[in-house]
Amino acid sequence: MSTNALSDLTIANLIGGAWTAGSGEPIDVLNPATGEVVARFTASTDAEVDAAVAAARSAQPGWAALTPGQRSAMLHRLTDAFEDHLTQLIELEVIDAGKPIEAARSEEFPALLDAMRHFAGTARVLSGQPTGEYAEGVTTTVRREPLGVVAGITPWNYPLWQAVWKIMPALAAGNTVVIKPAENTPLATTRFAQIADDLLPDGVLNIVQGLGSNTGRSLSQHPDVNLVSFTGSVQTGRAIAHAVAEGPKRAILELGGNAPVVVFDDADLDRTAQTVTEAGLYNAGQECMAATRVIVSETVAEAFTHKLLELVRQVTVGDTFDDKTVLGPLISGRQRERVEGLLARLPGHATIAHGGVRPDLPGFYLEPTVITGIRQDDEIVQEEIFGPVITIQTFTTETEALHYANGVRFGLAGSVWTRDVARALRFAKDLDFGNVWVNTHLIVGPDLPIGGFNESGYGKEGGALGIEEFTRVKQVGIQITD
Numbered sequence: 001m002s003t004n005a006l007s008d009l010t011i012a013n014l015i016g017g018a019w020t021a022g023s024g025e026p027i028d029v030l031n032p033a034t035g036e037v038v039a040r041f042t043a044s045t046d047a048e049v050d051a052a053v054a055a056a057r058s059a060q061p062g063w064a065a066l067t068p069g070q071r072s073a074m075l076h077r078l079t080d081a082f083e084d085h086l087t088q089l090i091e092l093e094v095i096d097a098g099k100p101i102e103a104a105r106s107e108e109f110p111a112l113l114d115a116m117r118h119f120a121g122t123a124r125v126l127s128g129q130p131t132g133e134y135a136e137g138v139t140t141t142v143r144r145e146p147l148g149v150v151a152g153i154t155p156w157n158y159p160l161w162q163a164v165w166k167i168m169p170a171l172a173a174g175n176t177v178v179i180k181p182a183e184n185t186p187l188a189t190t191r192f193a194q195i196a197d198d199l200l201p202d203g204v205l206n207i208v209q210g211l212g213s214n215t216g217r218s219l220s221q222h223p224d225v226n227l228v229s230f231t232g233s234v235q236t237g238r239a240i241a242h243a244v245a246e247g248p249k250r251a252i253l254e255l256g257g258n259a260p261v262v263v264f265d266d267a268d269l270d271r272t273a274q275t276v277t278e279a280g281l282y283n284a285g286q287e288c289m290a291a292t293r294v295i296v297s298e299t300v301a302e303a304f305t306h307k308l309l310e311l312v313r314q315v316t317v318g319d320t321f322d323d324k325t326v327l328g329p330l331i332s333g334r335q336r337e338r339v340e341g342l343l344a345r346l347p348g349h350a351t352i353a354h355g356g357v358r359p360d361l362p363g364f365y366l367e368p369t370v371i372t373g374i375r376q377d378d379e380i381v382q383e384e385i386f387g388p389v390i391t392i393q394t395f396t397t398e399t400e401a402l403h404y405a406n407g408v409r410f411g412l413a414g415s416v417w418t419r420d421v422a423r424a425l426r427f428a429k430d431l432d433f434g435n436v437w438v439n440t441h442l443i444v445g446p447d448l449p450i451g452g453f454n455e456s457g458y459g460k461e462g463g464a465l466g467i468e469e470f471t472r473v474k475q476v477g478i479q480i481t482d
Contacts, residue, residue: 005091011041011186013048013209014193016055017202022048022209027183032098032329033320033363039096039187043210049178049218052206056149056176057224059203064146064174068123074200075120075172081195083113089160092187097159098363099283100325112161115446115462119168122467126173137481143474146174147250148226150470151219153212153240154189155232156182156331157286157386163189165446165461166229167196167205173470178206178225180216182232184332212236217243225249227470234455252459252469254451256384257288257412260405261441262427263296263304264398267417268439273307276390279442281315281368284330285388288456289413291441292385295404298394305372305392309354312368312390317359327388329364336364339387342380349373350380355388376404384410398423406432411453415441 011029012019024043031038044052063071082089090104099108131141152166163179170177181189186209193207208215212232220228220243229252230240237255244251263272279291296304317327330336336358343356355369366388374381374393381391395401405414405427413435416427424438434452437443444450449460460466 005088005095006038006187009039009092009187009191009194011039011190011209013044013052014197014205014207015048015052016058016206017197019197020048024210024214027209027211029096029184029186030332031095031363032331035333035363041186041209043183044208044215046218049208049215049222052178052208053149053151053219053222053224055203056178056206059201060146060148060174060176063171063176063201063204066174068126071172071174072120072123075123075168076117078196078199079113079116079120081199082116082192085191085195086113089188089191092191093160094320096185096187097156098320098329098331100328101321102323102325103282108158108161111445112164116164116168118446119164119172119467122169122464123172123174125464126467126471127464135477137479138477139480140475140477143476144468144471145474147470147472148175149224150175150177151222151225151228152177152179153216153219153228153230153232154179154181156185157283157288159185160188160192162231163192169461169467170229170470171200171204173467175226175470176204176206178208178219180208180210180212180219183209183211220244221246223247227251229459229461229469230254237457252451252461253457254288254459254461255412255455255457256410257290257452257456258293258382258384258408258410259289259291259412259433259441260414260431261291261294262401262405262414262416263294263300264401264416264418264420264423265297265299266419267300268419269300269304269307271439272417273304273311275441276308277311277315280390281312281327281388282442284328284366286331286335286386287442288384288386289435289442289444291415292390293381294390294392295395295401296392297401298396301392301394305353305370308390308392309370312354312370315368317365317367318361327365327368329361330366330387331364333364335386336366339366339385339389342383342385343369343371343389345379346371347375347378349375350378376407382408398426402427402430406430409455412456413437413442413452415439
């Protein structure tokens with residue numbers, strides 16, 4: 001582990017440009033790869049949340065008064081500073097989220113840097129209805145304005161990614177932000193806030209540390225917050241939805257997922273198995289769009305399973321700072337026990353074809369796991385696994401495949417694998433998920449909107465629709481006749 005990454009980092013609140021410790025309970029931050037305590041902080045209370053929101057409220061008019069070009073320039077400078085500190089930010093994410101360093105260095109953080117450059121420019125390209133005479137004698141124009149104060153509450157599986165995808169577009173649109181990182185992964189987001197503190201006006205970006213049940217709840221219920229952007233569990237998302245309804249205020253909720261991977265008999269099985277291995281085990285499967293629920297044609301199920309098992313057996317599990325490591329630990333002992341509980345409750349018709357046990361390593365590791373013989377009403381199909389587990393169930397007809405794919409309460413992402421163009425188009429239309437891929441999986445980017453249906457939440461992040469979520473629309477009519 002790199003010790004330099006932690007040397008100048010103190011986990012605290014940033015409120016109106018001042019760094020202060022919380023006055024609540026002490027919280028330990030563990031490295032999930034070792035189980036060791038790497039940092040400690042004190043949680044925020046309601047009073048500190050009030051102060052952070054007040055600082056954001058005070059700074060917002062001045063920030064919104066800047067031209068889009070001025071805001072964009074500041075955010076581009078922040079992006080440049082982010083790039084200057086990229087190595088440290090990657091190491092901090094590896095330490096507190098358990099990500100293999102090679103994946104963070106070669107995939108996640110380059111994509112995050114690209115997203116920051118995109119979001120920095122979006123301040124200048126907001127769309128709007130053209131000015132015109134929609135009523136006789138009256139010229140009407142439509143203004144797109146910032147909402148005010150945005151609260152961002154982020155999860156532990158992509159700590160800095162999710163923070164940036166909330167902070168940057170909200171600031172670009174002229175809002176100010178109070179961000180609350182997940183209590184077990186605050187390191188990289190806090191360092192990001194330190195970098196931003198040197199470049200942005202006081203109060204434009206604030207950070208409060210603490211538990212979701214206390215600090216997060218206080219933030220989502222706060223009357224001076226105009227929008228809550230939350231990524232996390234369905235249960236917490238429901239609580240936030242209730243809180244914002246009391247406001248009333250707006251929310252963006254990106255909740256759980258249970259992505260189907262529908263594989264037809266004409267698919268390229270080698271390529272499909274490779275993608276499922278990568279997109280199913282990335283971030284230890286702790287990804288709400290992970291390719292973990294495979295639904296494969298009965299005629300090729302045996303061949304596909306054989307290819308998948310060959311690949312999964314080659315996955316390197318181990319030290320997150322080793323460049324060869326592909327699969328890191330789960331985030332905590334509690335999360336590992338949750339996944340192990342799903343495995344322990346498998347019905348008799350299901351078979352663990354590989355894995356399902358803890359390797360002889362410190363921390364919270366679980367071997368990559370493949371389960372066959374799965375049926376639609378099994379718990380492990382109906383519940384989000386959020387671990388390094390891939391399930392395989394079979395189908396005989398296209399209708400049955402679609403029924404299985406849509407037969408869960410989530411609706412975030414899914415994919416279909418086939419060479420039949422008409423079939424691919426049918427599934428792209430009929431899959432009840434907000435993100436659908438054909439012959440690929442887990443392809444995202446800041447230019448495109450991400451968001452789910454059903455219990456996967458509502459609202460979009462990314463693309464033009466994503467920045468518009470952080471704005472309000474005002475109609476202005478001007479009488480032009482006497």
